[in-house]
Amino acid sequence: MDHLSTDVLVVGAGAAGMYASVSAAKSGAEVILCDKSLISRGGATVMAQMTVAAAIGHQEADHWTHHLYDTIQSGQGLCNEKLSYQLCKKAPDKILEMRDWKTGWANDNARIRQVLAPGHKIKRCCYVDFLNTGPAVARTLRGEVAKHRNIQRISGITIIDLVIKNARVAGAIGLNTETGDFVSFAAKAVVLAAGGLTQLFARNSASKNMGGDSHALALRAGANLIDMEFVQFFPIGHLAPRLVGMDPIMWDPFRYKLGGKLLNGQGEQFIENYGGEDGATYTVGRDLAAYAILKECEAGRGSPNGGAWLSFQHLKKEELEGAFGPIIKKLAFNDIDLTKQSIEVAPIAHYHMGGIEVDESMETCVKGLFAAGECVGGANGANRLSGNAIPEAFVFGDIAGSNAAKVKASQNTLSNQDFEIAISHAMGDLLQPPSDNTLPQKQTSRGLLHALQIIMWENVGVLRDTKKLQKALTEITRLRNKVFPSIRPKQGTAFNTSLMDWLDTRNSLSCAEAICLAASKRKESRGAHQMEDIPVKSDKFTKNQIISIHNGRLASSWKEVQKLDFDLKEKSLAVV
């Protein structure tokens, strides 16, 4: 087995992981940045299309306190305000730093263009045209990473477990996907930055790598998860006709710039029936829109594929081309002409507010173990503002990287035996004979993952209730304890997709159980957690929920919300 040694190991090479690597390297640390896919390409960052919120005030007077106010409002009482504070206060510097690094934010010379997005009271969201924010950000950071000789970049390494010694992180075990060999890493600190987990839901906007790897690694290492019940569903994900070459959340920028009418299967506007205002253009908030679309479907008034119609037919061809030139061409490639047809949209899982519990230095309760980006829980509370995900990746990456670099060498020295033990622990399930040989041989990890995605979508999605959550929890426990242990990946060495799927599915099962358990304990409706049988918010639950492993099982507990130690209103008024 090969062995590598470094100061800081960063797991995941999206915006958060790359920013963390650069900051750790600037602080003088030796860094290894690895990704199970390719550096900068495999996660959510490269798929981001539009908005990056930061109070740089280039279009309207703005201040980070206003951004913080909007973020906390949107979080409905559950934001870890100390994390939200870091996010909003530091975002402007990061945007300008990225400009210096030639990201190419849309601009009028010195002024970066900023647009309004739902939940923000001020034009605050930067972007790169046309719908090119993610690729531009990924390219910029990949270039910055390459400038640092003390960052070793490794594509194609799947981290399968962390190595913990004397209650602190000491390294990790990786699988080299190209060869099927194990690789061991010794590190003083590890930054988990492998993204979110929306792949757990049948309808999602995730890449295939977003199945909760960071969360599962953290849990197994003894760290806590927080706010796992809060999954953001994007209301108008693309549903039909088949559209390739575009991210399914592409219709939101259309809506910001051009409006658009949301219609049910009978061609009627319906948002008003749910207490929203729609009028001529579609401007209603995300949660209400998602709710209304699914309720129309339940009542038999959905569009043919189980969603709603989104129509831009009131617009002229020139208007569409003026606003989205190259995108209109991509639509034509898919035989879609918005002047002649409506498209079908439906809610899809898009972002996860919950994640790994960290302190203000992005460190978990396991010494030396940090997290950054979407896999961090807390900054966005019960609902995330549009545009907060990318700055969160920059800011938290920066904080995690610079703090990870400060971790002093521990007394831990890892022997070969330590790694052998870690591998047998990580892969232990595969060393046992299958638990049930009676299951049909056709059962695969992928098949199980699809079953899980449907359970999560149908029972733990936009519309939840006590019964559905209980049913999901029972089903997931059965899959985890009875079905999964009977599955054996196919033997193989080079690019063994069967083993990769098995590892992904194991992580996803842990995360699904964590989400379900947390959702079943929160007996109220708040933000993205909507219970149809308990439709009210309850003060009793103005608390964060922690999920951790106790005696080999997931357990839930509650903690007080972290509040700011200054008066935000006062501070905000002082700068107006």
Add this chain to the structure above:
Amino acid sequence: MNSETDKNLNAELNIFRGTAGSDSKFETFNVPFQQGASVLDALIWINDNIDETLSFRYSCINANACKECMMLIDGKVEYACLKKLQEKRSTLKPLPNKRLIKDLVTDIVPPKEKYST
């Protein structure tokens, strides 16, 4: 490929199988045809329904953002996520100018982002 799949129509994919230094062969898979579907959709369908060991690279699933799914389709270098599935026989091969790893997976990792000890 969802409910719209028309069972009467088929696409036939003739796919290179093998690893570096081992015997290689072509294997034919019949996949249901769906209007507008991509070759990547069909490859994922094969993984889900016929053979979980067929290897090809992809992350972003049809958004053409990760750019990992490049391969040779009927002799042309294409992104599998952008190439529309056709109701005929197509031949899929790994990129010719890259080192073969397995099936449709080649070494497209930039030299300075590769694993080395």
